[in-house]
Amino acid sequence: MKRISAFSVPAALCAIMLQSTGCTDNTTTKTITGGGYSYKQITIEEKNKYAEIKVQYPQFDGYADLNRTVDKTVVVPYKAFKSTVKQDWKEMDSIRRESGFAAATPPFSYDVGSGPVILNDRYISMLFTTYAMEGGAHGDTTLSSITYDREQNKIVSIIEAAGYTVEELSAYCSGYFMKNLDSGKGSKESEDECAKWIAEGTAPEKKNYEKFTYDGKTLTVYFEPYIVAPYVYGIQKVPIPAK
Incomplete structure (x- = not known):
């Protein structure tokens, strides 16, 4: 079996981050295998x-860069969250108390999931989904991706990997959503609003197509x-066949 194993995570990193909150973390390493490859x-x-925190990310032997x-994509933002979470929570707790909330202020949430992680002879491609809840009606979900x-x-x-131009991606994704996304059904007004969402979100701008995975056969935006x-x-x- 071909093997892509992990670099060890410095223990000092976790120790430094824990000093500000006094919590005890649980760091584990698991070997994931598939398609003749493995990573940590x-x-x-x-x-x-x-806070309640769960962060997952892969590491690959022989790929220092x-x-x-x-x-930089996962650990740095996590450290930034850790550095301010205690003070941010206390400020939220103070606001709630001043507003007359009787219930205890719940802990914030920070969750980073890594998946899919694609490994084959040509590509290492992965998506990260971050959910941060710091009060409010719901948390914030953000995406980031890396394709090597x-x-x-x-x-x-995305252009280097799959060979599509942003104009081609825009046309494909816009058409896909107009056909498959049902958020506008119900009235002419809601259908028009849905079309506006799609037009703006799939406009031919590079920033709209930075989150993707690619395995050489299918590009997923x-x-x-x-x-x-x-x-x-x-x-x-949106799944898009490779050129």
């Missing part, structure tokens, strides 16, 4: 009065909540 999945879980990009071309030894953009439809419709995705 790092999972960090923490729970205290200020890729691992650094994964750390093993032949070119570099991280590639992802859209965060509020991009092509209201929050309740969640994350949307």
Whole structure:
């Protein structure tokens, strides 16, 4: 079996981040295999009065640059959240008390999931979904992705990976959503609003097509909540055959 194993995660990293909250974390490493390859999945879980946290991300042996990009994408934002969560929670708790809330202020939530993670002879491609809840009606869901071309030894953009122009991507995704997304059914007004969401979210701009995975056969483009439809419709995705 071909093997892509992990770099170890420095223990000091977790120790430094824990000093501000006093919580005890649980960091585990699991080997994930599939398609003749394997990699290490790092999972960090923490729970205290200020926050409930779960962060997952992969690490790959022999790909130092890729691992650094994964750390920048996942670990750096996690550390930023950890550095302020105690003070942010206390401020929220104070506001709730001043507003007359009797119930205890719940802990904030921070969850990062890694999936799908695609590994084959040509590509290492992955999507990260981050959910952060810091009060309010609902949390915020954000996406980020990384696609690494093993032949070119570099991280590639959606255009470099799949060969589509942003105009082609826009036309395909717009047509897909107009046919398959049902958020506008019910009235002419809601249908017009749905069409507006789709037109803006799939406009031929590079920023609309930065979240994707690619395995050489299928390109999958992802859209965060509020991009092509209201929050309740969640994350949307469009599968596109490779050229």
